[in-house]
Amino acid sequence: MDLYDSEERLQIFPGEDTRTRREVVQADMNDHELGDEFDDEHRMGALGYPPYGMTRQDPAREQRDWRLGSEAAEAEDLAYGGQGLAGQCQDLREAYRYTHGRASEEYECYVIPEEEDEEEPADNFCVTCKTPIRAVEKDSDKHRGHEVTALSKALESAKHMDVCVLQIITFYKRMPYVLQENFGRQEQNFESHYNEILEMLAQKYEEKIQALGKKKKEKLEALYGQLVSCGENLDTCKELMETIEEMCHEEKVDFLKDAVAMADRLGKFLKTKTDVELSTQPEFEDQTLDFSDVEQLMDSINTVPAPCAPVINPQAPNSATGSSVRVCWSLYSDDTVESYLLSYRPVQDGPAGKDRAEFTMTVKETYCSVRNLEPNTQYEFWVIAQNRTGPSPSSEHAVYMTAPSPPIIKRKAIRSCEDAALICWESGNLNPVDSYTVELTQAETPEASGVTESVVGIPTCESLIQLQPRHSYTIYVRALNMGGPSARSEPATVHTTGSYFHLNKDTCHPWLTISEDGLTVIRNKRKIFQREPPPNKTQFTRCVAVMGNLIPVRGRHYWEVEVEEQLDYTVGVAFEDVPKQEDLGANCLSWCMRHTYASARHQYEFLHNRTTPDIRITVPPKKIGILLDYENSKLSFFNVGISQHLYTFSCQFHQFVHPCFSLEKPGCLKIYNGISMPKHVTFF
Template sequence: TPELGNWAEGLIFYHMDLYGSKERFDIFPEEPSGQADRSRGNSRKEPALSSEKIQHSQEAGYDLEKEVAELAKMYGLDEDKEKELALLGGHLETVERRWPPAHTQKAGSQGSELPGEASQDEDQSKAIAEDDAESHMWSREGLSSGGMSDERSSQAVSEEEETADVFCSTCKTPIRAFDKLFGEHRDHEVAQLSNAVESEKEEIHKNMCKLEEQIAQVENFASHLEEIFITVEENFGRQEQNFEVHYNDAVQVLAQKYEEQLEALGEEKRRKLEALYGQLVSCGEHLDTCKELTDTTQELYLENDKANFMKAAVTVVDRLEEFLKKEVDLELSTLPEFEERIIDFSEVEQLMNSINTIPAPCAPVINPQAPNAATGTSLRVCWGLFSDDTVECYQLCYKPVSNERHGDEQAEHVLKVKETYCTITNLLPNTQYEFWVSALNASGISPPSERAVYVTAPSPPIIKSKKIRSCENAALVCWESRDINPVDSYMVELSKLTDEENDDTITESIVGIPNCEVLIHLQPIQSYRICVRALNLGGSSERSEPVLIHTTGTYFCLNEDTAHPLLAILDDGFTIACDELENLECDLPVYDNSFTRCIGILGSLIPFPGKHYWEVEAEEDTEYRIGVAFENTPRHGYLGANNSSWCMRHIITPSRHKYEFLHSGMTPDIRITIPPTRIGVLLDYENYRLSFFNADIAQHLYTFNSHFQHYVHPCFALETPGILQIRTGIAAPPWTALP
């Protein structure tokens, strides 16, 4: 029932063997065999035996009731006493129904049972009682588990119904969509739960990044503090050593002064004592002389002989007069007091003051130039101080290095900086500069360092656009340097334009180019942007002005220094014109490499193997020569009149248009009925052929079969006033393919 299911919720029943021994449920315990024998022999003890069995059964029932009460109290079921008593009463009724009390049986029946049969019946009764108790417990456990499963399923359904699917931005909590429509969150701003999760994750990620940055800053600051701790310890050690040295020097100077003063004082004492001793000796001698004269005078007074008296008196009087004439020095030759000596402590004071005075620094050591540390107009110079000297600032001097031995001395520039590095600007590109540095403090300036030579980066090269030649799979790029001094190498950067509208580029670099031209292998039918950089020890220059190269066909320019003086090249660079032929002997400028007789011009050399195609447009009445020639073709002759040139010639006779295909002055007899106004020229190095076509009607005119020992130049000439227009960079048409 539902009530029983709720009552059994959370209650787990175990087998009764876990709670006690099997004898606890033996309501009718096994009778000893000795008692059975005695019952058959003594019928008077049957009533007592029956009463004992009843008492045992009652005690067994009481024990079972007590056990159930303990279980109910253990699992908190003591409140439902009725269910507990019903369970207990049903169990007792089952036991009593299967095993009636012993006092209802007759004594004769008990007496007729054998001992083996009695023990067998008692074993069966025990097994049946255990089975009933176990089945009752399992039934209660099934009810309990059924109630629990029902409640869990109901909880799962309620959880599914209450799952949050939106996020309330106002309350900052997940809610159900139902609460947004009809609940207390109706007027709040909400968002999809997935979007809110992504937004919150992004915010957490940003905060984590900020936290990582803060951690990095704190770690850097902690490292800086550790360095400061070490610096304080080092400075303390140096200062302590400085104090010790200066105080030792001061004590040594004081000891020296003490010894000097003590020695001078002893010398003065010795002089005083010697002077007093000399004066004392002089006084003694004077007293002795006085005493001797006194004795002599007294003896003279006692002389009775007048003659002897007079003789002796004259001598004594002379001695007395001479002695008395001498002045007696009764003043002390020296005073007992010593002179007050002033001790000169200036040196000691200087030493004491020098304790807080730093010495002049030693000479710094300037570093050699680091690669790629310069630009075309600036240099970064670094140096170090390999001592414990205190430095207030540095004095950096520099000047350009002059290559002329007897040139004027370059002016020196001086800068004062605080750090051990300096960036110098406004310099000349690709120029060497000499640097040296000195350290300064309050005590003075250090000797200068060794001199180091630095070089600025080169200037951007200039690409010669008129010298560029290209074909479908290669290009020859030429440039020139702006600097007087040579550079170490050049680097070409090319970008394949994959989308001109979006300027999407794929960049490649070619490095280590020793001279001012390079042959680059490219892909057909592509567009490239090419720049050049110059490199030296200081670094690389800025990019040159870019040029565009299209690999749709052969591209070349006209070589102006080979043009005849009467031949003009128009602004587009691919149209030549001749206005007059009368002034062939005029004084126009003539170059060493220009044509002098044939009014012609050469194009740039075509140095690429394979096939090359270009076209020439001319009016029907224009007389011309077009073809190819070697570099050394004679400039004083006509094109096609020698073995170094091959050309197609068009002249007008009174009867017709005449076309000649000249090489060494020879031509085949060919008649062309339709005069071409657009002539196609196909040069095939691999098959040793030079072919001419009427491009207007796709007609093959003639082919030279010749083994070209060298690369050739396109050549063009006018024999009458007119114009020739050259078209390059176009792909060879399919009809130019010859068998």
């Protein structure tokens, strides 16, 4: 069935104006002429509005069956998939088809049911529901409140939107071709400009090459002319040299006579200016010949030659102090020298990359005392001789060293007895020294200018020196290196009247305090300790004790300890490695006397390896004398107040022992050492 055949067949809705229907049909045909790219029936199917009594096919399939080409089909797919602007066109076209019943021959026909032929045709369109409505349905409850417009007005709007959508799709379809055409045009333009630039560069290159060739030729010609002129001047100089040599072989008198004439002739020649300037070439301006060698040759006729390199001497013994050093060198006897340049710098022990400060001084003699130097430091010296002719080559480098700084004696570390003294000191130098020297002078003869005794070659910072008993000595220490000895240290005094020592703070129990003079041990009453200190190999931790540093000399040593009658204390001797976690006298490495006071009674024990003899002391001593006799292997205790012997241990000391002192309760012990042994002690 074709709705375009005749007017009678288009009278689906009676009463409608034939002219109006023709305009609609003609508008529809114009739609197809714009591009044949939209199908009204297909759009109505996509929006879900089927015509009365029509069986619809798949919208995608119907679109492919349409007479559109491949480009129109793709554009239709885009419009169909987006459902944007084309969606409303489809709705309006569906309404048109629904109203007029038009269909193409290429679509299957549909039959309007007979019962609907008598119904009133639709002349309105509901925009909200997207369906055509009749006049009777306009005010029904179903479409109440919806936006309703005339069907013809909605159709005209849909046609206008179809044209816009088609133009947009056509523009996007042609965009790749337009871009490709533009890119091709730009590529041709770039290639053309590139070829023009290459031709221009090649032309410029040829022009520059030709210009440089001309300049090169001109410069070579000018240089050749200068070389010819220089050769002529050299020939003239050669003739003068031959003349001078002939004159040197003649007698001196004749030489002196002719020298004046030759000097005048040579002076005139030297005043002659050689013009080799090139006006066209600024590079060759001021090209005059240099006759300085000839002038030096003429001056050397009546001058002496430059001196040879001096020979620097090695450092002499005792040629340095802590801040100065004496440097000497020698020179050949035939050389004439006006002055010397002496240079020096400190020897660097670190990396060679660091800069070292150099110092130079002018000297007239072949020796010099360099001052303001650092003590015990090596310096590198070299010398250059010079006269009016010029300087000599440099001498070889020699290393000199300043003397060390004076050592510092540790007075509190000095220990002595009747026969010897142990002296300790600090080096006072950053760098090591070769050795030390101890100088002794008897204090009874301060007016004596000389030294009573010297001990040399001491490698360490302490020395045990044998002395005369019952004397006082003033002791000095010097440090030595290859530069010489240092100045004397500050003096220290040593007495040989008896054994002298200090208490060792490294062994002191934390509960004890040692006085500044190092001879008093104090346990304070106010200090209460809840627990014992941790174990230590050098410090007493269980026994509240301290050791003294007795001089390591095998002989007789005597000292005294002042005690209180009601004080609990322990005094004696012990080896250095005695266990610090045990009480004194509780092992075989210590010998001691212990006193305890309880219930107004005094108890005395002489302990060694936890054993003690049964001895009773009726008079409590206030001062206890202790005699250590290595020769007889004895350790004796005395009551100094009444000169009473208390007890003697007979023991073998396979190594040196140290005095020990312990306080069981708060109190203090005062030690007297460096005293002579009483007469009652000498009998034991």
